[in-house]
Structures are given as C-alpha cells and as structure tokens.
Amino acid sequence: MVDNNIILLAQQGNRKAIKVIYDDFAGKAFVICLRYAKRREDAEDMLQEGFVKIFQNIKQFDFKGNFEGWMRRVMVHACIRFLGKIEIYNDIEQPEFTNLKTNTPTIISELSEMEILALIEKLPNGYKLVFNMYVLDGYDHAEIAAKLSITESTSRSQLVKARRMLQSFLSKNNIEPQTVLKIVE
Amino acid sequence: MREQDRKLKGKFQQFSIVPPEDVWYKIEQRLSSKQRGLFFIQEIQKINFIASMVGLLLIMWLSYDRISGEQPSNSYNMEITNGAESVNHKANKSEEIQDANSPVESIFRKDAKEQLSGITDWNGSTNTKINDRIVKSAISDDADTENSIVSFDKNGMEDLKINENEFVNSKENYNNIITPEVSILGMHNVSIQDAQVVFPSISSKRITKLKNQYYLEVFTGAEYISRKLEAKSSEYNDFAVNRNETEKFVSSIQGGVLIGVNFPSKWNIAAGLNYSNETYLFNAKLNASRWKTALIAVDTLFVNPQNPEIVYKSIQYTETGVLNTKVYNSLHSIQLPVKVGYTFSLPKFRINPFVGLNTGYLLYTRGQVANTKGSSQNIQYAHEDNPYKLGINMNATTGISLAYLLNSSMAITLEPQVQIPIISYTESTYPLLEKQTRYGLRLGLRYGLR
Numbered sequence: 001m002v003d004n005n006i007i008l009l010a011q012q013g014n015r016k017a018i019k020v021i022y023d024d025f026a027g028k029a030f031v032i033c034l035r036y037a038k039r040r041e042d043a044e045d046m047l048q049e050g051f052v053k054i055f056q057n058i059k060q061f062d063f064k065g066n067f068e069g070w071m072r073r074v075m076v077h078a079c080i081r082f083l084g085k086i087e088i089y090n091d092i093e094q095p096e097f098t099n100l101k102t103n104t105p106t107i108i109s110e111l112s113e114m115e116i117l118a119l120i121e122k123l124p125n126g127y128k129l130v131f132n133m134y135v136l137d138g139y140d141h142a143e144i145a146a147k148l149s150i151t152e153s154t155s156r157s158q159l160v161k162a163r164r165m166l167q168s169f170l171s172k173n174n175i176e177p178q179t180v181l182k183i184v185e
Numbered sequence: 186m187r188e189q190d191r192k193l194k195g196k197f198q199q200f201s202i203v204p205p206e207d208v209w210y211k212i213e214q215r216l217s218s219k220q221r222g223l224f225f226i227q228e229i230q231k232i233n234f235i236a237s238m239v240g241l242l243l244i245m246w247l248s249y250d251r252i253s254g255e256q257p258s259n260s261y262n263m264e265i266t267n268g269a270e271s272v273n274h275k276a277n278k279s280e281e282i283q284d285a286n287s288p289v290e291s292i293f294r295k296d297a298k299e300q301l302s303g304i305t306d307w308n309g310s311t312n313t314k315i316n317d318r319i320v321k322s323a324i325s326d327d328a329d330t331e332n333s334i335v336s337f338d339k340n341g342m343e344d345l346k347i348n349e350n351e352f353v354n355s356k357e358n359y360n361n362i363i364t365p366e367v368s369i370l371g372m373h374n375v376s377i378q379d380a381q382v383v384f385p386s387i388s389s390k391r392i393t394k395l396k397n398q399y400y401l402e403v404f405t406g407a408e409y410i411s412r413k414l415e416a417k418s419s420e421y422n423d424f425a426v427n428r429n430e431t432e433k434f435v436s437s438i439q440g441g442v443l444i445g446v447n448f449p450s451k452w453n454i455a456a457g458l459n460y461s462n463e464t465y466l467f468n469a470k471l472n473a474s475r476w477k478t479a480l481i482a483v484d485t486l487f488v489n490p491q492n493p494e495i496v497y498k499s500i501q502y503t504e505t506g507v508l509n510t511k512v513y514n515s516l517h518s519i520q521l522p523v524k525v526g527y528t529f530s531l532p533k534f535r536i537n538p539f540v541g542l543n544t545g546y547l548l549y550t551r552g553q554v555a556n557t558k559g560s561s562q563n564i565q566y567a568h569e570d571n572p573y574k575l576g577i578n579m580n581a582t583t584g585i586s587l588a589y590l591l592n593s594s595m596a597i598t599l600e601p602q603v604q605i606p607i608i609s610y611t612e613s614t615y616p617l618l619e620k621q622t623r624y625g626l627r628l629g630l631r632y633g634l635r
Contacts, residue, residue, distance in 0.1 A: 018216075022209060027201025034202065047204055051212045113200040116193065135190045136197050 007067055011059050018055055025068065026051075029075050031113075035120055035132050036079035050078035076137050080147060083129065119169050127162035134159050240456040240523050243446075399446045399633070402455070402598065406627030408437035410463070435464040435513070441520070443629075447528065453537065456523045461545075467512040520545040524582060535588040535596070540581070543604055547576030580604035580623065588631060598629035 002024050009017035030047055037043035054074050061070050111119070120128055129148070133139040134155070139147070144155040412434045441459020448454075524541025584602025591597060604623040 015213075019209070022212070026204050026208070028199075030202050030204040031197060031200050035197075044205060044208055047208055048211050048215070051208075052215050055212075055216055113196055116196070136194050138194065 002067060004063060007058070007061065007063070010055070011061070021054075021071075022051060025071055028068075029071070031117075032072065032075050032137070033079055034117060035136060036076075036083065036129070038121075038125070042082065046075075046079045046082045049082060050075035053078050072137065076133065076139075077147075080129070080133075083125065119166055122169060123162055123165060126158055127165060130155055130158040131162040131166075236523065240454065243454070399444065400631050402443040402445065402457075402629045402631040403441075404443065404459070404598070404600070404627045404629030405438070405440040406600070406625055408439065408461070408463075408604075408623050408625040410434045410437060410621050410623050412465075412621040430468065432465050432467045432514070435466050437461060437463040437623075439520075439625075439627075441522075443522065451528045451530075453526050453528060454524070455526070455539075455541075456521070459520050459522060461518055461520060463516045463518075465514040465516075467514055517548045518545045518576070519548060522582065526586065533590050535586075535590070537586040537588065538584075539586060540583045542607075543580045543582045545576075545578045545580070576610070578609040579607045581607055584625075594633040596631040596633075598627070598631050600627040600629065601625070602627065 002021050006017045006020050010021055026047070029050060030043065033043035033046040033050065034040070037046055054071050057074065061067060120131065123131060130144060133144050133147070134141070141152045141155040141159075144150075145152045148155070413431065439459050439461035441457055443455045443457035445453055445455030520543050522541060522543045524539045526537040526539030529536040582602055582604050584600055586598055586600045588596040588598045602625045604625065606621065
C-alpha cells in the first residue's frame with residue numbers, strides 16, 4: 001500500500017517514488033488491461049499508456065479519495081481510449097442472444113480469475129467493454145453511456161447480452177486452458 | 186449490483202499478474218521525453234509571451250509619445266538651407282530644449298529667428314504676433330516632437346509656394362502633425378490659424394486624408410487549410426475487417442484586433458490578438474466481417490436451434506455491413522500575430538506587403554480526429570478527458586495588406602496571406618497543430634487614432 005508521503009514525492013517528480021507506485025500497482029493494473037485487451041501486446045501498450053497518464057496527472061490527485069481507486073479509473077480510461085472509437089461499436093447491432101436456455105449454469109464467480117479472464121477474452125469487444133466497466137470496474141450505466149457516447153439503454157442491453165453469452169460459454173463448458181495460457185504468458 | 190457481481194469484482198480487486206520488465210523502461214523513457222518536450226514548449230511560450238509583450242509595449246510607448254507629448258524622447262532634425270549653406274542639428278528635446286543655455290538651444294533659437302526674418306522678407310512686412318508664436322512654438326517643449334525638417338529658402342518665393350502646395354497636397358492633419366513634407370515652418374505645433382495666415386489658400390481647401398502614426402484594426406476572415414488525413418487499418422475487431430478514416434478540412438473563421446505603428450520611414454509594425462474556429466469532418470467507414478459474423482450466427486444456432494430468425498438477421502447484417510460515422514470536429518484557438526511591413530502609398534490606397542509570426546494557443550477542442558499513422562487503435566479522442574490540453578503552434582506569415590482609404594481616419598483592408606508552419610506541439614490534438622500551410626483572406630476596418 002502506497003502511503004501519502006510517497007504520493008507527495010511522486011507529485012514532486014521524485015523518480016524513486018514513482019517507481020514504488022509502479023511496483024505496487026503494476027500487477028493489478030496489468031489485469032485491468034488484460035481484461036480490456038484482445039491481445040497481450042495490446043494490454044502491455046495499454047499498461048504503458050495508463051501509467052504515463054497516471055504519472056502525468058498525479059498532481060491532480062487531491063488525497064480526498066482512495067489513491068488506488070483513482071489509479072484504476074485512469075487505467076480503465078486509458079484502456080477505453082486505446083480501444084478506439086466507440087461510435088462505430090455503438091452502430092453495430094450485435095446478433096441477438098434471446099431465449100437462451102442454459103441448464104444448470106455454472107456460477108461465474110466460482111471460477112478462478114484465470115478462467116474468468118479467459119471467458120471475458122472470448123466476448124466480442126462491445127460486450128466485453130460494458131461488462132468490464134459495469135461488473136468489474138464499478139461504473140454505472142449512466143457513466144458508461146457518457147464515456148462511450150452511447151445511450152444508457154444500449155449499455156444495459158449490451159450488459160445483458162454479455163451475461164447471456166458468458167452463460168452460454170459456461171453451459172458449453174468451453175473454457176480452454178490454451179486460451180488462459182495465451183493471455184497470461 | 187448483483188451478489189455474484191460483487192464476488193466477481195472482489196476477486197479481481199486483489200488479483201495481479203506481473204507485467205514484463207521492459208514496460209517500466211518504456212514508461213520511464215516516455216516520462217523523460219515528455220518532460221523534455223514540455224520544457225522546450227514552456228521555453229517557447231515564455232519567449233513568445235515576452236516578444237508579444239515587448240511588441241505591444243513598444244507600440245504603446247510610441248503611441249503615448251505621439252498623443253500626449255509628455256516626456257517625449259524623440260530627437261528631431263532641424264535643417265536650414267540658406268543658399269549653399271546647410272546646417273543640420275540634432276537634439277534631444279526632452280533634455281536639451283528645456284535648457285535655454287545649452288548650445289543646441291541657442292542654435293535653435295537662432296535658427297528660428299533666421300526663419301522669422303525670412304518670412305518678413307517674403308511678405309515685405311513683419312507680422313510680429315505670428316512670428317512670436319512661431320518662435321514660441323518652435324522652442325516650446327509641449328509641441329509635437331516628430332522629426333522636423335526646416336526647409337526654407339530665404340531667396341525664393343517660388344519655393345515657398347511649392348512648399349505651400351506640398352502642405353496642402355500632403356493632406357496632413359493640420360492641427361498637430363508635422364511631417365517632413367509639411368514642416369517648412371520649422372515648428373512642431375502648427376495651428377490652423379497660423380497656417381492660414383502664412384498660407385491663405387489652406388482655408389479654402391479641404392484636408393481629406395490623415396497619415397496616421399498608429400492605427401487600430403478590427404478584422405474578420407476565413408482560411409483554407411490544405412489538409413486531408415487518411416488512415417486505414419485491417420482487422421479492427423470481431424465485427425470488422427477493414428476500416429477507413431478520413432478527415433477533411435471544412436471551414437475556418439476568425440476575427441481579431443491589431444494595433445500598428447507607421448514609422449516615418451514607411452516601415453510599420455503591428456501586433457494583436459485573434460480568435461479562430463476550425464471545423465473538420467471526420468468520416469469513419471467500417472466494413473463488417475462476413476466470416477466472423479457467420480461464426481456468431483452458427484454459434485447462435487447451436488445454442489438455440491429453434492430460432493432460425495436469429496441466423497437470418499446475422500446474415501442480413503453481413504450483407505449490409507458497411508457503417509459510416511461522421512463527426513464534425515471543432516477547434517477553438519487564439520493567436521498572437523506580429524508583423525512587419527512596408528507601405529507604398531497611392532492616392533486612395535495603401536499597399537503593405539508584410540512578413541510576421543503567428544503563434545497559436547489551443548483553447549478547446551471537441552470531436553474525434555484521425556491519426557496520421559494509420560492505426561485505428563491509435564485514433565485519438567481529442568480531449569475527451571481534458572479539453573484544454575496544451576497545444577501550441579507557430580507559423581511564419583506573409584501577405585499583402587491592401588487598404589482603401591474611406592476618409593481621413595478610416596480604411597477598409599483586404600489582406601490575402603499565407604501561413605507556413607514552423608513549430609507545432611500538442612499532447613493529443615492533431616488538427617490545429619498538423620504542419621499544414623494555411624491560405625487566408627481577411628477583411629478589416631482600420632481606424633487611425635489620429
């Protein structure tokens with residue numbers, strides 16, 4: 001856990017303090033990037049972008065909130081920026097996944113982190129984006145709509161579709177160990 | 186939020202995967218280069234700000250000197266032509282005129298008296314009152330202290346008439362302005378009464394034009410920017426195989442003010458402030474992937490074989506899978522123009538070719554822009570999170586200012602100009618700072634302040 005003195009030093013441009021913050025948060029930040037990215041290389045680029053943003057804007061952190069929470073939001077924002085234009089995503093109508101009958105669905109939260117990552121990785125970009133933002137990063141639909149320039153209802157429907165698709169993956173039990181390895185290695 | 190979601194979120198809060206080591210070195214490198222770039226730009230900004238302030242102060246100082254006559258520091262020339270004999274004296278008025286015992290002052294007095302006797306000779310009689318006023322005016326330190334050349338030939342009435350005509354034809358402000366062409370009286374403050382006594386023809390002629398020492402100009406204009414960005418990429422995501430982006434210039438409007446000074450040598454300098462708004466059209470075209478969409482359709486069929494309509498929809502989507510997005514980008518900026526010109530005078534016109542610098546500061550942008558590098562993943566969200574990010578550019582400017590004189594103090598100006606980029610810097614905004622040549626046309630209204 002990074003204490004306030006280190007944050008203060010980082011705000012003054014102290015390189016050692018910046019490195020301490022990086023070492024403390026890099027692992028968690030990399031998971032965020034892996035969740036959003038399609039490929040590992042993209043996740044590394046996102047991580048780089050996100051940390052540059054964090055250290056460039058670290059003076060804006062006013063110690064009122066949680067520092068890690070602040071860094072998480074900056075990192076998520078960097079990931080979204082990296083993914084590109086959202087209008088196009090918004091224009092694409094995803095194929096419907098209505099009336100899915102999933103018998104004895106596995107509860108996703110009971111899977112390991114690696115398995116969940118592998119499942120999320122399989123989602124189409126639009127689903128993945130909304131699912132990550134809403135479920136794992138704590139954005140509400142209004143915030144997602146504002147960030148992605150879409151309507152709240154679109155955000156809701158994307159989330160529902162993402163959940164259904166994840167359930168369908170689980171019902172087919174198609175978590176592939178190779179996919180997990182591809183992400184992590 | 187569902188209980189399941191909370192659990193899921195909790196799992197990922199503490200979950201971490203160590204990134205490759207080289208990521209830190211890349212970050213460190215980028216932070217260092219950013220700091221260097223920022224330092225460089227900060228230096229440019231400082232230099233530009235100081236240059237602008239010096240330019241404005243120079244203009245204010247020159248203007249103040251000419252309007253108020255207080256604390257003048259200009260030197261003036263006095264030239265007396267008396268047959269083959271010519272005397273040229275220079276003195277700093279503020280320091281030396283007030284010292285009646287100084288050598289310069291005594292010469293000045295002598296010169297004025299010589300003129301006085303000259304006028305007496307031409308008229309055949311002495312007008313003591315006028316002559317007193319002339320001498321008083323000549324040595325007065327509250328008079329206008331523009332360069333003054335006393336050009337006077339005691340022996341020639343013809344010369345006097347020529348000078349009178351010059352005075353009238355020069356169309357100068359008869360109240361205060363003494364320019365080289367009209368300073369035959371050897372003084373710095375000529376009233377209309379004085380002028381009428383010495384040159385009666387003045388009273389019947391209308392003085393129509395001012396040669397203003399400094400001016401204020403309000404202008405508006407449009408620019409054409411020869412700019413078109415194209416970016417192409419393939420395999421953007423599961424739904425696209427190809428993606429083209431173009432960004433074209435649409436329009437640019439601007440308006441502002443300039444303050445300028447005309448020097449006696451016909452050179453002039455002007456500085457000011459203007460606001461501009463540029464608009465670009467961003468157009469993104471996405472081609473849907475038939476193959477990947479078909480996969481999704483099969484997947485759907487597998488999960489829900491009773492719903493063939495879903496499959497049909499997916500195929501239909503593929504057939505019409507070309508999507509267009511159009512966004513109008515808007516960029517707002519201020520510029521600090523500084524220019525130096527040389528004036529050619531015609532009866533009703535002033536032609537002023539000029540060169541200068543135009544430094545622009547980004548105020549605000551909105552919209553999205555294409556990336557020149559051609560990677561769709563690097564498409565920039567122009568100021569999505571911070572609309573006021575640093576942006577600066579500096580252009581060399583050249584053009585011709587054409588002024589049509591409406592009356593003694595007003596003129597309409599038309600100014601075609603070209604701006605060639607020198608320096609540009611931005612953190613995330615491309616259009617303002619792309620190094621593109623700009624062609625502008627400005628229409629202005631110039632008001633001479635005297």
